[in-house]
Amino acid sequence: MPELPEVETTRRGIEPYALGQGIVGLVVREPRLRWPIPEDLPGKLRGLSVLAVRRRGKYILLDTAAGALILHLGMSGSLRVCEPGHPLKKHDHFDLVLANGLCLRFHDPRRFGCLLWTEADPAAHPLLASLGPEPLEAGFSGAYLHRQAASRGVAVKAFVMDSHVVVGVGNIYANEALFMAGILPTRAAGRISLPRYERLAGSIRTVLAASIEQGGTTLRDFVNEAGNPGYFQQTLRVYGRAGEPCRACGTAIHLERLGQRATYWCPQCQR
Numbered sequence: 001m002p003e004l005p006e007v008e009t010t011r012r013g014i015e016p017y018a019l020g021q022g023i024v025g026l027v028v029r030e031p032r033l034r035w036p037i038p039e040d041l042p043g044k045l046r047g048l049s050v051l052a053v054r055r056r057g058k059y060i061l062l063d064t065a066a067g068a069l070i071l072h073l074g075m076s077g078s079l080r081v082c083e084p085g086h087p088l089k090k091h092d093h094f095d096l097v098l099a100n101g102l103c104l105r106f107h108d109p110r111r112f113g114c115l116l117w118t119e120a121d122p123a124a125h126p127l128l129a130s131l132g133p134e135p136l137e138a139g140f141s142g143a144y145l146h147r148q149a150a151s152r153g154v155a156v157k158a159f160v161m162d163s164h165v166v167v168g169v170g171n172i173y174a175n176e177a178l179f180m181a182g183i184l185p186t187r188a189a190g191r192i193s194l195p196r197y198e199r200l201a202g203s204i205r206t207v208l209a210a211s212i213e214q215g216g217t218t219l220r221d222f223v224n225e226a227g228n229p230g231y232f233q234q235t236l237r238v239y240g241r242a243g244e245p246c247r248a249c250g251t252a253i254h255l256e257r258l259g260q261r262a263t264y265w266c267p268q269c270q271r
């Protein structure tokens, strides 16, 4: 599933080609995504220009003078930049055709992605309005997490993966950040001190920033067949390492399902 770093890499990948470009058309081959692409959208977009390419959580926002496109990659979606005449693959559901002779082509085998339109402030859209702060921006801190967690009994791992608390902390990143902060994933969110939340906020930023930085290395290949950013190879400390020795102390990494999600920790380093 594309996580925040992959979405940010996609945003950075399309921005140089889409920003400032006129929209020539929207070619929809399969409107039945998670929510249907509005039937009147191609007519609404024609003649507008892309004024900004932004990201909020895992949504990509393309601003125009009349409204904004809200795009989500879902479970299996990807965007690439190509010429509209480039041979189609199965599951290439729409092309946003630009005045520079290129298009943004959306590919999504499982069709959990979406392309929606709003004429109001996208931040107020029902999908975005209740999202927590961006982990890499001001407003996200240990103090913020500590405040939000006050007297909550939910496990800290589920707490930081809740997009109402903070966006973009997917399962791999939550496992890794909790290890780096030395915090047991099952510990109640409301029973963790401020200094420990400060460490956790820092480690969340570190794992996400490292992944985005690695994604940057795929950008030069964005305009071709292989230009879909995939999972970034990161040196994982605990994720996927059940039974293997902890990189810090040598203790075998423990694996347990927590709220359906694979949860890894070092019984020695995390408490």
Ligand SMILES: [Zn+2]
Pocket: 246, 247, 248, 249, 250, 251, 266, 267, 268, 269, 270
């Ligand atoms: Zn350890």
